[in-house]
Amino acid sequence: MKKKLLPILAVLLIISSCGKKEQQAAPQGPAPFPVQTVMVQDATVYQEYTANLEGQQNVEIRPKVNGFIQKVYVDEGQVVKKGQILFKLETQTLNQDASAAKAMVQAAQVEVDRLKPLVDRQIISNVQLETAKAKLAQAKSAYGSIAANIGYGTIYSPVNGVIGSLPFKEGSLVNPSSETPLTTVSDTKIVRAYFTMNEKQLLFFNKTFNGATAAEKLKSVPEVSLLLVDNSEYDQKGKITAMNGLMNATTGTTEFRAEFKNPQGILRSGSSGIVRLPIIDKNIILVPQNAVFEVQGKQIIYVVEKGNKVKSRIIVTNGTSDLNFIVTSGLSEGEVIVVEGASKLKDDMEIVPQQTKNSTSEKSDAVAIDSVKTNTTPAKK
Known part of the structure; x- marks a missing residue:
């Protein structure tokens, strides 16, 4: 009895296997693909x-006189106000020069005071008094110059801003001709x-x-x-x-x-x-980036034609948005394009179009970016 059942089971397995192959080989209908209708619209393009x-203002702080840095009152990155003290230079030598210059002023003043009554009495000529006055003016000028240099030893911020780097520390000798500034206030x-x-x-x-x-x-x-x-x-x-x-x-x-x-x-x-x-940018066409693929450097998109059959087409784009290409040629308003699944398509393949919302039409000012990045030259001072 078992020997008779074995051939029957084998035949049933063969018939079942053939049935599965016939089912697998049975032709399938057109597959659904999302599509959009091409629209012409305005967009804001960013270059x-x-x-x-x-x-x-980027102001380089430089000393006007030679001297050792006695005190640094600020730190890098500190916010400062206009008129705030930044540095103090040692001016002991200048103080001594100022004392000597002040003594010269006093001596010249004494000489003028001595000669003036003599000229008034016509004992001496006016020329001598004018010469003494000239020497007094010269002495005052010398003293004023030294006093100004002493004032330059205290350095203030000329503007509100932020302190840059501080290449010189306390004790450093600085001078007006140094290539490196004391700091920069920005x-x-x-x-x-x-x-x-x-x-x-x-x-x-x-x-x-x-x-x-x-x-x-x-x-x-x-x-x-x-x-x-x-x-x-x-x-x-x-x-x-x-x-x-x-x-x-x-x-x-x-x-x-x-x-x-x-x-x-x-x-x-x-x-x-x-x-x-x-x-x-007026009257332009935007298409989703997902709809476009490249072959040998050319951008291609599938267009739905008569009978819902797709046909590949080369397009030219100029710039992108986050989700869209700006199409300059290759498409016309009213045409229908496949927006997803392009890798599964072939020319003349029939599909079931499923219209989706046109994301580019939902925004009246769809943002596009024309990448025009350029190198810049250093800012002119």
Whole structure:
């Protein structure tokens, strides 16, 4: 009985296996894919420029007289007020010179006082008195110069700001001709961002903003934003306040200056950032970045055509937003594109389109970024 059952079980297994293969080989219907309808709209495009940040005032503190540093009253990074004492130089030698000069003044004054009554009585000529007066004036001038130098031994801050580095310590000999300043006081209530545009960018800038002069064009430029080194956006908007009227023949660039308020002291002189200039770009096409893939350096997107069949198409883009490409050619308004799953598609493949919300149309001012980062020259003092 067992021998008869074995062939029957084998036949049933073969039939079952063939049935599974037939089920696997059975053709499947078109798969669903999310799609969007291409729309033409306006967007704010941000051009980006690498910038150096400098305080509104960066004042180098230098001694006016030779001397040893007797006392340093501040520390690096300290906030100081205008008129606050910073350094005290040793002036003992100058004090001795001042005493001698004061004695010369007194002696000259005595001589004038002696000769004046004699001239009044016409005992001596007026020439002698005038000569004595000239010597008195000379002595007073010498004394005043020494006294001023003594005053220069006490160094005060000329502006409100933040103390920079302190390369000289107490006991160091300093002089006015030294290449290194005693310190730098940087006024950072307003921080200036210096950046450059090359010739092509400058031409675009001049064509975009109205005005016959540089000042008129700058008035029509909207507020700019600043990206910090951690890629966060600074919470204060800035304004481009100046542009160089000449092109630097060596670098082929023109320097611009934007100013940002710095009430919390977040920005520091000497640091860097990225100035973002907003420009309204009208009648452009935005497509999701997920919809675009690259083949041999060309950007390709799938377009849904008649019969819900997809066809690959080469497009040209210029800049990106966080989620979208700005398409300059290759697509027209009203066409339908596949926004996800492009890697699973082939030309003439039929799909089931599933219309999704057009994320670019939900924002009337969709933000796009034209990456135009440039190197900047050091800020001019």
